[in-house]
Structures are given as C-alpha cells and as structure tokens.
Amino acid sequence: MAGPDGGYALGVDVGTSNTVAVLRWPDGRTRPLLFDGQPITPSAVFLDDGGLHVGRDAQRLAQGDPSRYEPNPKRRIDEPGVLLGGREVPTADLLAAVLGAVARTAVEAVGFLPPAVVTYPAAWGSRRREVLSAAIVRAGWPPAGEQGTRLVPEPVAAARYFAEVLRRPVPVGASLGVFDFGGGTLDIAVVRNEGNGFAVIGSGGVAELGGLDIDAALVDHLGRVLAPAHPQAWQALAHPVSAAQWRSRRQFWDDVRGAKEMLSRTAAAPVPVPGLDQAVHLTREELERLVTPLLRRGVYEAASVIGACGLTPSQLAGLFLVGGSSRVPLVARLLHAELGIAPTVLEQPELPVAEGALAELAPPRTRAVASVPAATAAVTSAPPSPVPTSGPGLPVSSIPVSPSGSPVSAVPGASVSPAPAGPPTPPGPFVPPPGPQAARRPLYKRPVLWIAAAAAALLGVVVAGALVLLPGDEVDFQPVAEVGRIPSADDQPYYVYTDIVGDRAYLAYEREDDGRLEIIAVDTRTAGVAWRVQTLSTAERWDGISALPNAVIAFQSSSISSTELRDMVVHNPADGVQLWHRLIGPNDVVYPFKDVLVLVQSSEQRLLGLDMKTGTVRWERQNPGKSEGLTGTAVYPVQSIEDVSGPANSSGRPFAPVTDDDQRFVQIGADRSATVIDAADGSEKKKRTNVADPDDDVVAYNGRLLVATAEDGYRLAAYNLDTMGEPANLYTAPDDRRQLDVLAMCGEHRACLLESVGSDSKSTSLVAIDLEKGGELWRKEAPDADLLIHFDQQVVARSTSGDYLFRIFDPDGNKILEREGAVGRVDAGNLLLFNEISSVADDYSVAGLHVGSKDVIEMGQLKDVKTDSCSWNTTYIVCAGTKDFLVARFARE
Numbered sequence: 001m002a003g004p005d006g007g008y009a010l011g012v013d014v015g016t017s018n019t020v021a022v023l024r025w026p027d028g029r030t031r032p033l034l035f036d037g038q039p040i041t042p043s044a045v046f047l048d049d050g051g052l053h054v055g056r057d058a059q060r061l062a063q064g065d066p067s068r069y070e071p072n073p074k075r076r077i078d079e080p081g082v083l084l085g086g087r088e089v090p091t092a093d094l095l096a097a098v099l100g101a102v103a104r105t106a107v108e109a110v111g112f113l114p115p116a117v118v119t120y121p122a123a124w125g126s127r128r129r130e131v132l133s134a135a136i137v138r139a140g141w142p143p144a145g146e147q148g149t150r151l152v153p154e155p156v157a158a159a160r161y162f163a164e165v166l167r168r169p170v171p172v173g174a175s176l177g178v179f180d181f182g183g184g185t186l187d188i189a190v191v192r193n194e195g196n197g198f199a200v201i202g203s204g205g206v207a208e209l210g211g212l213d214i215d216a217a218l219v220d221h222l223g224r225v226l227a228p229a230h231p232q233a234w235q236a237l238a239h240p241v242s243a244a245q246w247r248s249r250r251q252f253w254d255d256v257r258g259a260k261e262m263l264s265r266t267a268a269a270p271v272p273v274p275g276l277d278q279a280v281h282l283t284r285e286e287l288e289r290l291v292t293p294l295l296r297r298g299v300y301e302a303a304s305v306i307g308a309c310g311l312t313p314s315q316l317a318g319l320f321l322v323g324g325s326s327r328v329p330l331v332a333r334l335l336h337a338e339l340g341i342a343p344t345v346l347e348q349p350e351l352p353v354a355e356g357a358l359a360e361l362a363p364p365r366t367r368a369v370a371s372v373p374a375a376t377a378a379v380t381s382a383p384p385s386p387v388p389t390s391g392p393g394l395p396v397s398s399i400p401v402s403p404s405g406s407p408v409s410a411v412p413g414a415s416v417s418p419a420p421a422g423p424p425t426p427p428g429p430f431v432p433p434p435g436p437q438a439a440r441r442p443l444y445k446r447p448v449l450w451i452a453a454a455a456a457a458l459l460g461v462v463v464a465g466a467l468v469l470l471p472g473d474e475v476d477f478q479p480v481a482e483v484g485r486i487p488s489a490d491d492q493p494y495y496v497y498t499d500i501v502g503d504r505a506y507l508a509y510e511r512e513d514d515g516r517l518e519i520i521a522v523d524t525r526t527a528g529v530a531w532r533v534q535t536l537s538t539a540e541r542w543d544g545i546s547a548l549p550n551a552v553i554a555f556q557s558s559s560i561s562s563t564e565l566r567d568m569v570v571h572n573p574a575d576g577v578q579l580w581h582r583l584i585g586p587n588d589v590v591y592p593f594k595d596v597l598v599l600v601q602s603s604e605q606r607l608l609g610l611d612m613k614t615g616t617v618r619w620e621r622q623n624p625g626k627s628e629g630l631t632g633t634a635v636y637p638v639q640s641i642e643d644v645s646g647p648a649n650s651s652g653r654p655f656a657p658v659t660d661d662d663q664r665f666v667q668i669g670a671d672r673s674a675t676v677i678d679a680a681d682g683s684e685k686k687k688r689t690n691v692a693d694p695d696d697d698v699v700a701y702n703g704r705l706l707v708a709t710a711e712d713g714y715r716l717a718a719y720n721l722d723t724m725g726e727p728a729n730l731y732t733a734p735d736d737r738r739q740l741d742v743l744a745m746c747g748e749h750r751a752c753l754l755e756s757v758g759s760d761s762k763s764t765s766l767v768a769i770d771l772e773k774g775g776e777l778w779r780k781e782a783p784d785a786d787l788l789i790h791f792d793q794q795v796v797a798r799s800t801s802g803d804y805l806f807r808i809f810d811p812d813g814n815k816i817l818e819r820e821g822a823v824g825r826v827d828a829g830n831l832l833l834f835n836e837i838s839s840v841a842d843d844y845s846v847a848g849l850h851v852g853s854k855d856v857i858e859m860g861q862l863k864d865v866k867t868d869s870c871s872w873n874t875t876y877i878v879c880a881g882t883k884d885f886l887v888a889r890f891a892r893e
Contacts, residue, residue, distance in 0.1 A: 008114035010106055011357035013154065014098055014132075015350070016074045016210060017183025018324065019043045019055075021102045022354040023109060027761065027784065027801045030355055033105045040324075040350055041101065044071045045094045047084040052097040063247040070094060072212070075184045077128050095135035103139060116141060117150040117357040119157050121180075122189040122203040152360050154180055154353050155189035159198040161356030162320045168344065169494045174317040175201065175309065179302055179343065180353070181331060182323035183211040186298050190309045190316075202309035206301055209294060211257075211325035217290045218256050222280060226273065233275035248274035256282075263287050264329055288330050295331060299338045306339075313339040321345040322352050342540060475830040475874060476892040477848030480860045483876065483887040484527025486520060496880035499547035500524070500647070500655045500871040504573065505878040506547045507885045508554070517542045517554050520885070521576060524876035527887040533576035537567045548592055551579070551612055570615065580615035591635055593663045593679040600635055607635070607667065609682050619682030624669025632670040634694040637679075638662060638721060639701045641748070647873050650822040650837050652789045655871050666700045666721070668692050674705065676721055688724040697743045699751070704771065706730075706743065706751060713738045716751070718771060730774040731767075744788045746795040747811065750777065754785055754797065761786070766797050768813060778813035791825050792851040798822065804836070808849075816854055823849075826874055832890070839868045841882040846890065859890055 007026030013019065018040045021033040032039035036056050046058035047068045053061055062069035068085035070076065073094035081088040103113050120132055129151060133144040142148035155178035163170045170176050172195045180187040189203040227234040240246045252274055259269035263284045270279040306313055313319070321332060321343045332343045346352065486507060493509035500506070507520040515538035521530040541557035552573050556566035565583040568590065572579050587602040596618060597610040605626045609619040623633045640662060647655045663679040674691035675684055692698055697708035705719040713733030737757050741764065746752035749771045757763040761784045768777040785797035798806040808817040822837045829851040836844055844867050848857040865879035865886050875891045
C-alpha cells in the first residue's frame with residue numbers, strides 16, 4: 001500500500017550552474033520536473049525588495065541590476081553570506097530559494113511535496129552538508145535525516161543510475177568511476193558496490209574547473225582577437241560600467257556558451273558581438289586547442305583519484321560521465337586516450353544524478369518490468385520508441401522517449417547498450433520519437449533486437465501486438481517437465497539471450513574474459529547441442545542475437561558515442577560458421593525479409609538491400625526528400641495473417657517468422673510520401689504523396705496501410721496498398737484531449753487502439769474500430785494498459801507497470817479474464833500465462849489458456865530462470881538461468 005505520499009518520490013540535484021529534479025510516479029514512471037517548460041533550471045538567485053527570485057527569472061532581473069545577482073550560489077558554500085545589492089544574504093538562504101522553487105514546481109505537478117532525496121558532492125565535509133541541511137529546512141522541506149529529506153552523495157546517485165537505469169553491470173566488490181563535469185566544478189569519485197549499496201571509496205576533483213572556466217577561456221581568446229581591431233567594443237564587454245554594458249556582457253557570455261555547445265555538433269559556430277555588425281566565429285579546432293590543457297588537468301586528476309583507491313582504470317566496471325560540460329566530445333576522447341577506458345556518456349548528462357537519487361527511496365512496489373527476450377528480428381539502433389507499437393523499428397541500443405524526444409525515465413540519445421537481464425528499472429527515454437503514443441510509459445529499458453516496430457517486423461507483428469490470427473487446435477498443455485540444462489563456460493554470465501526457430505533454439509551469453517559472444521544451437525526435443533561457436537568480433541557489450549530460418553545474427557552494442565560504428569555478424573544456422581559481417585551505424589535499422597536484409601542507413605540517408613547469405617548489396621534507394629535536404633524515414637513490412645500466427649513473446653514479438661512470398665514494405669519519407677517497395681529487388685510498386693510523417697503511427701497489414709495523424713486529437717485513415725488511392729477515414733478522436741498510445745490490428749476487419757486523455761494512464765480505453773465501414777465498434781476501460789497482444793479474434797490489453805495486470809477481451813468487447821502477470825502467444829488459439837516477467841533468476845509459475853476459455857491450466861514452475869529471457873515454440877520453452885540454460889516441455893507433441 002502506498003503511504004500518504006501516494007507512492008511519489010522526488011530526486012534533486014542542485015548543481016553549480018543548473019538544478020535538476022526528477023519525479024517518480026507511483027507506477028514507476030520517472031519524468032523531470034519542468035521549469036518554464038524546461039527540464040533544467042538555472043541555480044541563479046536575484047534579490048530585490050520582493051525577496052529572492054531564482055532560475056530564469058533571476059537571470060532576467062539581473063539585466064537591470066547585476067549587483068543583486070548570484071549565478072552560482074553552490075560555489076559560495078564556504079562563505080557564510082553573499083553580498084547582493086549592499087545586503088548580505090546567508091548562503092543557506094540562497095540555496096533554500098532554489099530548493100523552494102523546486103518544491104513549488106513539485107506541488108504544482110502532484111498537489112503536495114513528495115518524499116525527496118537531495119544530492120551533494122562526495123568531497124563535501126560535515127560543515128558544507130550542514131549548510132545544505134539548513135537550506136532544506138528553510139525551504140520548508142522535512143529536515144534531512146532517515147525519516148525526512150534524504151541526503152545522498154552525487155556519485156552514489158550516478159552509480160545507481162548507471163547500474164539500475166542503464167543496466168550496466170557493477171558486480172559486488174567492483175568499482176565505478178564517476179566523472180562529474182558540471183558548470184562550476186569537476187568532481188571525480190570512485191564508488192564500490194558493497195552488496196547492499198554503493199559507497200564512495202575515493203574522491204577528488206578540480207574546484208576551479210568547470211564549464212564556466214571553458215567559457216572564460218573562449219571569452220579570453222575572443223578578447224585577444226577583438227581588442228586590437230575593436231578596442232572600444234571589447235572594453236565595454238571586458239569592463240562594463242553601465243547597466244546596458246552589463247547586459248551586453250552577460251549576453252555575450254551566453255552566446256559564447258551557446259557556440260561552445262554548438263561546436264559539439266558542428267565544425268564552426270558564430271558568436272554575435274554587441275556593438276559590432278559582424279559576428280566572430282569559433283571553430284571546433286580552436287575550442288579543442290584552447291581547452292585541451294584545462295581538460296588534461298581533469299584527466300590527470302581522474303587518474304590520481306583512481307590510483308589512490310589502489311585501482312587501475314582497466315579494473316573499473318566503467319567510467320560514467322555526468323554533468324552538462326561532459327557533453328563536449330573532447331572530454332570523452334581524452335579520457336579514453338589517456339586512461340584506456342571507454343567512458344559512458346549521455347546526450348543529456350545533467351539528468352542521471354537526480355534520477356539515480358530516486359533509487360534511495362524504494363518505490364511502493366517493485367516488480368521487474370518485462371524485458372524483451374534477446375532475440376528479435378528487425379534490429380535497430382535507430383531511434384527507440386517508448387512503447388514499440390506501430391512506429392519504425394526500435395533501436396538496438398536505445399532508451400525509450402516521450403513525444404518531444406525528452407526522456408521519460410532516462411536520457412534521450414544515451415550512448416548506452418540495451419539493459420541486460422538484471423534488476424528491474426522504472427518504465428521510462430533513446431530517440432527520434434514515435435508519434436502520439438510516445439507520451440506513454442515506455443515498456444523497456446532494454447529493447448534488444450526489436451522486430452520492425454511498424455506493427456510488424458521480421459515478417460511478424462511487433463510489440464503493438466499480433467494482428468488477426470488463424471484459429472488453431474487446442475494445445476495439450478502438460479505440467480512443465482525439464483528436458484535438460486545447457487551450462488555456460490562462464491560461472492554466472494550476466495548478459496544472456498535466447499531465440500527459437502522451429503525445433504532449434506539458440507542460446508547466447510557474453511564472455512567476461514575476451515568480450516566475445518558465445519552462441520549455442522540446441523535441439524529443443526532432446527536438449528542436445530548441435531554446435532557451439534564464439535564470434536570472431538569482440539565488444540565491450542553485445543545487443544544479443546536474432547534468429548531467422550536462414551541466419552543467426554549477432555549485434556555489437558554502441559557504447560562510447562553516438563557516432564561509433566558497430567559490427568553486425570551473420571552466422572550459418574546449420575553449423576554456426578560466420579557467413580559475413582558488416583559495420584553499421586548506431587542509428588541504423590535492419591529489417592529481415594525472406595532472403596534480404598533491408599538496412600536503413602540514417603547517416604547516409606538511404607536504404608540498402610543486403611543479400612542474406614553473402615551480405616552483398618543487391619539494391620540501393622535514396623531516402624525520399626534527401627534532395628530537398630529533408631531527413632528521416634520509417635519502414636513498415638507488409639504483414640499477412642500467416643505472418644503472425646505462431647509463437648510470440650510477452651510483447652508480441654514472434655519467435656518463428658514466416659517467410660512468405662509477399663516481401664513488400666512501405667517506406668514513409670521525410671517528405672510525407674508513402675512508397676510501396678519490393679524488398680527482393682528494391683523496385684517501387686506504388687507511391688503517394690502527403691500520407692504521413694516518419695513518426696506517425698502506421699500499420700501495414702493485409703492489403704491496407706493504416707495511418708494515425710495528430711489533427712485536433714488524432715485521426716485514423718486507411719489506404720489500399722495495391723492502388724494507394726484516396727484514403728478512407730475510419731475514426732476521429734472524440735476531442736482534442738484524446739491521445740493515441742497504441743495502434744494494432746485485432747481482427748481481419750478490425751483495428752484496436754489504446755487511447756487516453758492526456759498523460760493520465762488511468763483514463764486509458766481499449767477501442768475497436770470497424771475497418772470496412774469505419775467508426776467505433778466498442779470501447780472498454782483498460783486503465784494503465786500500454787500493450788496489446790492478440791490471438792484469434794481476442795485481444796489482450798496488458799499493463800507493464802503498476803499492478804502488472806492483463807485483461808482479455810472477446811470479439812464483442814466482453815472482458816473474459818483479468819489477472820496479474822504477462823501472456824505470450826503459443827499459436828493463434830493458445831496462450832502461455834506467466835505470473836511475472838523478470839530479469840532476476842528465480843522459480844516462476846506458468847499456465848496455459850485456450851482461446852475462448854476462462855479456464856486457466858496451471859502447469860507448475862520454471863526453476864531458476866529469468867523469464868524475460870524465455871523463448872518458446874508450440875511445445876518447448878528455453879530460458880536462461882543463473883549458470884545455465886533450461887530446456888523444458890510444456891505441451892504434448
């Protein structure tokens with residue numbers, strides 16, 4: 001039961017330059033608080049007769065009287081007070097003003113101040129912590145302590161984020177380096193996993209080195225350029241005397257800071273100069289030449305802190321970069337070059353400390369969130385999707401996002417690998433955001449090798465759910481019987497994967513000693529090993545395997561930066577021999593067809609058709625809109641009933657893809673065109689303009705292209721794939737408050753929607769739409785549902801967070817079963833029911849269910865397995881365990 005706080009919690013990181021607060025909701029979702037619409041607020045404070053103002057208000061007011069302004073109160077922590085406009089203000093009051101603004105924003109969001117965790121630098125002694133504790137009380141928060149507001153060292157919070165949100169392993173006894181490069185200071189710490197939590201075992205840093213110091217170096221450089229040619233203009237900027245000159249100086253510094261951030265993406269950036277008509281330009285070469293000496297101090301300090309702990313960099317479980325200044329690319333490059341360890345760096349490095357702090361406040365109910373078993377066919381490293389439904393494929397390395405592309409419970413664009421089987425994480429943001437449904441709870445922190453999220457992939461439906469299915473005979477469910485267990489060479493492999501095609505199961509795990517992926521082919525009927533190979537490639541992390549009838553594909557994970565290439569390795573399923581490999585980009589997506597892999601190359605803005613056996617390029621197509629400078633595309637394989645009638649996991653991803661003769665797919669271009677293409681030869685079959693944007697919800701199935709577009713709420717239209725003529729309007733949301741969360745087929749002539757009002761998951765409804773006549777067939781309440789799975793004409797609406805309920809509805813919308821846990825399809829007429837999908841090895845109950853029946857057939861327990869790793873056919877199931885892999889029979893052959 002949640003307490004009076006309702007299960008909410010708040011994590012706060014008061015930084016030197018900026019403050020971040022992340023709110024956790026009772027169902028586990030995490031979102032940054034928004035200040036003036038932004039997830040980050042300046043830590044600045046301004047004093048006037050009305051009292052203390054903070055954030056962007058303080059920055060604006062400072063333009064009138066800079067003497068009343070303190071931009072970095074945290075830097076003044078050792079001073080009892082700060083002089084503002086002739087009045088000394090206690091430093092604790094300045095920090096209290098910032099915390100008070102956070103409290104007001106939290107109250108506006110949920111109606112009260114939730115239990116909170118506030119972070120502080122590891123190097124702070126008791127006196128500094130006392131100032132922070134005083135500020136907490138003066139801000140009206142409960143006093144710091146076990147029963148009040150919690151105080152947590154910043155590197156400990158960062159480590160919790162690294163291990164529990166990014167799902168990167170830090171074994172008990174192992175240590176993690178945290179390089180916190182903020183606006184005002186550089187803090188470095190080494191934290192060790194003590195088994196019951198993380199502890200700081202060494203800390204240091206450079207107090208006078210931060211983003212502000214990089215800005216100062218750039219300003220000084222520009223001064224040397226401007227002073228000789230424009231002495232008056234530079235004098236006014238360097239030594240302002242009037243309020244107008246002080247405003248110009250502040251604007252100039254802001255523009256320099258903006259140019260610095262732009263140089264992380266471009267080779268040059270302009271800097272407007274007050275008083276001059278022409279802007280000056282900074283280049284990335286100038287930036288790196290100027291700041292390299294500064295950054296080397298930080299690298300040397302990091303080496304010193306690590307060495308003082310009795311460790312070498314190679315002995316660390318990782319080096320995690322946080323703080324806004326760590327996004328400068330040179331920081332990661334220097335650390336990698338000098339220390340020999342590849343840092344983990346995120347695109348929004350300001351957020352991890354605040355979100356990681358939430359781990360110190362246990363959620364009201366912890367339950368492992370379903371993680372996709374490691375084997376899916378259509379891979380991507382492309383933009384991830386929160387709830388893979390009808391959008392383009394999920395990235396192989398990704399974290400889910402909100403519609404704006406901002407994180408829901410992670411950091412968008414993070415250079416991290418999908419989380420392995422490990423501890424649960426709150427549902428959460430990696431990428432170009434899908435359409436309206438992206439605002440909902442992302443399903444997984446680890447979408448490993450997702451099938452094309454266009455409502456189908458690998459010739460099978462994706463997580464949006466299976467489409468209409470062919471009725472099958474009732475499976476003769478039997479008590480679970482172990483066939484055998486296949487040991488791994490490693491004692492307790494951390495990253496484990498399985499997939500299954502027919503009677504052949506494929507098991508894989510990452511070898512700790514050499515970074516190779518070991519793949520094992522097993523006959524499910526006997527648990528006999530057909531072959532066992534190791535990849536020729538090595539990697540810090542792998543994204544798992546994807547098994548097809550004619551190939552087994554392993555994918556490396558991109559781990560350093562968003563530009564790093566990674567290897568795609570294709571093995572022969574007959575003997576495990578490597579057939580070919582190809583380097584692909586971190587945002588590239590692969591869609592498998594009968595004997596072709598369609599590669600979406602985001603950096604080159606093109607599609608390639610790769611021969612499945614040889615990897616040679618059969619055909620090439622430029623992305624629509626490329627010639628006009630438009631970017632972005634989405635691919636949707638066209639599905640039939642047969643494609644989605646077989647076994648599928650708890651997210652609707654098929655294990656045994658059907659390779660029929662229809663190899664068409666639909667490409668949605670940045671120019672809003674829809675092109676029907678033959679995957680075999682890349683030829684264009686039909687094309688129509690002004691159909692959809694790449695991030696709209698789209699499903700290609702059974703001769704139709706369904707498109708949901710946001711127009712005063714949203715609308716659903718259908719196109720005939722053979723003609724691509726005028727669309728039929730099927731449904732218009734009742735009002736503009738309605739939001740589409742999931743679009744999926746759920747019958748030969750019926751589509752199903754999960755629809756909510758705004759972001760209120762309790763308002764979610766399951767809506768059935770008539771594809772022949774248009775209009776709503778029925779609407780049923782489905783609170784918190786965020787996933788649809790179908791078998792025959794029935795539909796399962798499942799919640800992957802909160803109470804973890806699934807509800808089964810018949811073709812008329814009658815609810816025939818409601819139960820905790822998760823479901824997976826055995827075939828068109830039968831389901832497997834799990835009491836829990838978890839990445840933690842344990843004993844889990846499994847049951848069977850026939851279509852149209854309410855009678856659950858209990859089959860006993862799967863012993864010592866991670867249910868999020870399980871794969872199955874119509875008779876056998878394989879799962880990874882603590883030290884080995886289980887093969888078990890659950891039905892009579």
